[in-house]
Amino acid sequence: MNFDFSDDQKLLKDQAQKFLAEHCPPKAVRRILDGEDTYDRALWKRIGEMGWTATAIPEEYGGLGLGPLELCVIAEELGRAVAPVPFSSTVYLAAEAIMLAGSGEQKKKYLSKIASGELIGTLAAAEGPQPLSPRAIHATLKGGKLDGTKTPVIDGEIADIAIVVARTSDEPGERGIGLAIVDLKGAGVSRKAVKTLDPTRNHAAITFKGAAAEALGAPGTGYANLMRVLDRAAVFMAFEQVGGADASLAMARQYAIERYAFGRQIGSFQAIKHKLADVYVNNQIARSNAYFGAWALSTNAPETPEAAAGARVSACEAYHVAAKENIQTHGGMGFTWELDCQLHYRRAKLLGLAIGAPRVWKEKLVAHLEKKNAA
Amino acid sequence: MDFNDTKEEAAFRAEVRAWLEANAQPRTEQSGFARARMSEADALKRAKEWQAKKAAKGYARITWPKEVGGLGGTPMQSVIYGQEEAKFDVPTGFFEIGLGMCIPTVMKFTTPENIARFVRPALFGEEIWCQLFSEPAAGSDVAGLRTRAERDGDDWVINGQKVWTSGAHYSDYGIVLTRTDANVAKHKGLTMFFLSMKSPGVDVRPIRQINGGANFNEVYFNNVRIPDSQRLGEVGKGWDVALVTLMHERLAVGGGAGGTGPDVRELIALARATELEDGPAIRNAAVREKIADFHVRTQGLKYTTYRTMTALSKGQVPGPEASIGKIVSAVKLQDLTHFATELEDMGGYVVGDGAPQDGAFQQAYMWAPGLRIAGGTDEILKNIIAERVLGLPADMRADKDLPFAKLPTGR
Incomplete structure (x- = not known):
């Protein structure tokens, strides 16, 4: 039994944690929260220099050729730090989609620039407040031209390229959906900032009017590829969520030790103890489910969709609970703009919805369980 | 990252497996029912016979030194034996408290003469x-x-x-x-x-x-x-x-992840077999959401146990995550069986042979309150996590400096 990260991977995690403690303290996150910039450019540049964006990209495309496990440990630390950089959009979504479905030429063109940190990418899937489904896609891709509006698009204002989910034919269901790579700086693309509950990550509404788009993947495979990309992203995001949930618990614990009421530390009251013990249990459950997701990705296991859904459902729940109970433990102070509790409460909401709400992933999970336990 | 045995672990597993195949029958779906129908006296007799066989081979206490009748093995070998034995229809449940808790205490605090007198009979199942x-x-x-x-x-x-x-x-x-x-x-x-x-x-x-x-x-x-x-x-x-x-x-590692009653697999089977007002329960969105919730708890606990075993396999002391098992499994058993009876709706409180799955959900529903209390209540276990894992301050004690005889008492 070796259900753990290797010593090298743990070392990478420690380095990432120290690096982010120095270069991404809460005040750096708050600078973005307060609207001084759309993302932390200096941090993003350093992350590129460190090679984090290159982690899982093959060496022939300028990457480090490491695997998903290395990416998982970095993700956990980015989540812990609530890093205000376009990492998940560029690495888990855009790069993974290109690695999965891109032609040799597309990989060559985009992956090396992602690896070096020069290029910011994203996925433009959502078209308003509803779950993803073939029926919900109205943007159209015909003859290399894209039309329609995508919103919210994470890092939509700052991204150089987007993987866009669009209708490619009138065929009903999944077969009518395709993916395309679009240069967001090209003609026919207009972007407008969208305010969200988590201003530490940029969001935009992007309108395409005859924008040039290159197809990503074979016709008819777009939706299936999208699902595979989201499965993989779910695992990486689960690690961000687990990191954030642990950070929330650490904050609550620290406050419960320092804060006195009724003549004693509030952490000595069972009302607080039991609350934080529950958070700890949730976090451990989520961590273990995330590890299983990591194992599935690292071995290309047939269980990947089930493992990814389990990791996501568990991590969404854990981060939500940890972030809200962190505020609760801080009492009135937790509700102030001044304290950092809000950073996790906001990020938990973003990560919990950005690639589909838990409700949708629970349905996916049970569909897989049904197949596995076929009567 | 993998779930594989090391070379040594695989060899030990093969050895244990061969011995079990030679000495016991494989477990079937009927084993549990047969055991439930057996009288306690018969079960005890069978358990004592099995314990004597195990002890003669050194498998009764894998981690104890050979001098006292153990195998001198590692905690990981003990886990491997437990995993393999669970695949066979062998009686358990009579010796765990004695060998797991009492005898180690006796060995630490008594004379060599007493150790010579009491350890062996306990190990061989002659004395409980x-x-x-x-x-x-x-x-x-x-x-x-x-x-x-x-x-x-x-x-x-x-x-x-x-x-x-x-x-x-x-x-x-x-x-x-x-x-x-x-x-x-x-x-x-x-x-x-x-x-x-x-x-x-x-x-x-x-x-x-x-x-x-x-x-x-x-x-x-x-x-x-x-x-x-x-x-x-x-x-x-x-x-x-x-x-x-x-x-x-x-220190008892490896439990908590099941074996105490019906779980998600049984719930899915029930949902398939049960007709709701609008069709089979398995097609109902609310039911599916609940199944997913229970599933991630079950799996999360299973993989937490794997993390603990990984530490053991590397010769390390398991981390504090090993402490969450009973809290999760006991509460889940109660919630899951409660939900299952609600699926059965107006017939959900019928017990025994007439009930779906022979009343397994109803039976476990009545056992679950005990599981949440025995071996440390949910509340005590949460105190332990809060104080020993999270390092929160101890509770204020009204009885701290008072002589026992002066303590206030109620019922």
């Missing part, structure tokens, strides 16, 4: 041990116990009552925690002994539980006389001895 700690007025607060031991020459005389003693009715020996000084603070006036359960003045009465079973007992002590040579540890140091016993309880 029980643990006499809890009392009517001392449950979670076990140091508040009132059973008295008074010195009389070279003997001690014990009077009082214990409760929740698992297996006392078939046990031969027990370790008993007593109060020897009521005029000092409660933790300081305790002393531990061991005794024969056949001693004159020991009266064992089974407790009937809400699920109809009787796994536990009340044990009354009426002028029970035992020699000072059966004292474990110093007079007044009984709490330290008890902590050794309880530490061994916590």
